[in-house]
Structures are given as C-alpha cells and as structure tokens.
Amino acid sequence: MRTIDKLLGAHIKLAPVLVKRAPTLTLAFDARCKSRLAATLDSGEEVALLLPRGTVLRDGDVLVADDGGLVRVVAAPESVLVVRAPDVLTLTRAAYHLGNRHTPVEVGTDYLKLEYDPVLADMLKRLGALVDQVEMPFQPETGAYGGGHRHGHDETFAEDYALAQQVYGEHHGHAHHDHAHSHGHAHDHDHGDCDSSCGHDHGHGHHHAHR
Structure with a gap:
C-alpha cells in the first residue's frame, strides 16, 4: 500500500498534463480535515494518508506519494x-x-x-x-x-x-x-x-x- 505524505504548495507549478493524468482521491469535507486516513483512490487503489497534523485538503490540491507519484484531490458532492x-x-x-x-x-x-x-x-x-x-x-x-x-x-x-x-x-x-x-x-x-x-x-x- 502506498503512503501519501506530502501536499504540494500552491507556489509549486506543475505541467497541467501531469496534474490531469494523476489519479484522483474524492473526499467529503470531514475526511479532508483528517491528517491520518485510510482511503481509496477513484481508481480503486487503497492508500494511507499521513499528512502533517492540521492539514485541510481542498479541491484541486496535489499530493505526493512515497513512490513519487501524484494524486489530485477532488471535493466530493x-x-x-x-x-x-x-x-x-x-x-x-x-x-x-x-x-x-x-x-x-x-x-x-x-x-x-x-x-x-x-x-x-x-x-x-x-x-x-x-x-x-x-x-x-x-x-x-x-x-x-x-x-x-x-x-x-x-x-x-x-x-x-x-x-x-x-x-x-x-x-x-x-x-x-x-x-x-x-x-x-x-x-x-x-x-x-x-x-x-x-x-x-x-x-x-x-x-x-x-x-
């Protein structure tokens, strides 16, 4: 299971094509408040979120997994x-x-x-x-x-x-x-x-x- 442990800052600009191709993680607001979370990407892959305490994820945020892979956050309806x-x-x-x-x-x-x-x-x-x-x-x-x-x-x-x-x-x-x-x-x-x-x-x- 991959671990997602980094949130890219807004000042870090990535090529749009990389962000578009990244697998997505759709979460409601309550789940986006949690820095420790067992989650499932929209692709079906199970991952573990281990982010700094106090992190609140927003729609469009880009996360980085321990293998260097990118994951894009989507705010769930x-x-x-x-x-x-x-x-x-x-x-x-x-x-x-x-x-x-x-x-x-x-x-x-x-x-x-x-x-x-x-x-x-x-x-x-x-x-x-x-x-x-x-x-x-x-x-x-x-x-x-x-x-x-x-x-x-x-x-x-x-x-x-x-x-x-x-x-x-x-x-x-x-x-x-x-x-x-x-x-x-x-x-x-x-x-x-x-x-x-x-x-x-x-x-x-x-x-x-x-x-």
Whole structure:
C-alpha cells in the first residue's frame, strides 16, 4: 500500500498534463480535515494518508506519494445548504448568526454554504434568508473557528442558542422555555487528526430552562 505524505504548495507549478493524468482521491469535507486516513483512490487503489497534523485538503490540491507519484484531490458532492438573501443586510445577519455558532461556512460573492442542518435551515429562514438543500462540493473557510468551542457565558451565543433551541423544539413538537441560561464550561481537548477548522464542537454547556 502506498503512503501519501506530502501536499504540494500552491507556489509549486506543475505541467497541467501531469496534474490531469494523476489519479484522483474524492473526499467529503470531514475526511479532508483528517491528517491520518485510510482511503481509496477513484481508481480503486487503497492508500494511507499521513499528512502533517492540521492539514485541510481542498479541491484541486496535489499530493505526493512515497513512490513519487501524484494524486489530485477532488471535493466530493455532499448534502449542503445554500443560503441567499434578498439584500446584503439579511445575508450579513445570516453570516453573523452562523459565525456565532462556530459553524463552518463557505463564503461566496452572493451566497453562504454550510453542511445540511434542518435546525439551522429554519433559523436562517426566520432571518429572511432563502435556503436550498442541494448536493454540492463543500469548501468552507479554514482556520477561523478557534477550535469550535462554544463559550456559554457569551450573551450573543445565549441568544442564538435560544433561537436555535426554539426552532429545534418546534421541529420535534415540544413546548420549550421562555428564556435560557447558559452555564458553559470550556475545556482544552486533544483534537487528534482533525484540524480546528473542521469546526467540531467540544464545549460542555449546561443549559437550564425557566418558565
């Protein structure tokens, strides 16, 4: 089994024909966050990824195997929400609330894209955004999520959390609280092979509802 252990930097220019002929490795975003991975090339060949910790692969990246062979990364289509809005202010508000929840987001000139989540979809619609569920490659912004921790004593988080929980409750037919108090306890964790930009939530919050 070949080992893939190097990512070519963007400054390294290869002949287009070499990149085009390279076997491809199609991965969803979650898998592209992992520096240690047993994977299968689109040709059927099994390989082992042993990349530097913190590596997040993007569509079009070129990898080098231990035998010198090249492999081209392809972002797999996955279930995502594409968010648009009738005006810039609404789209900005949508981005603010998603950022408040440390949600990985792909930012376009007139859209936002995030992993499919029915609760977030309803929250975004309440803000006035237009939300479509589609199958598309997902390439969010990287390196800006601070490890994905939620800080429960942040007022803006508490407001956003309460809104999301209200939507979640309506989804499941439960009556919910009038207001929520967050007692968050953030701890340091070893994130293993997943870069902080994967946006995973490791916070430990205790939320109490009061009528």
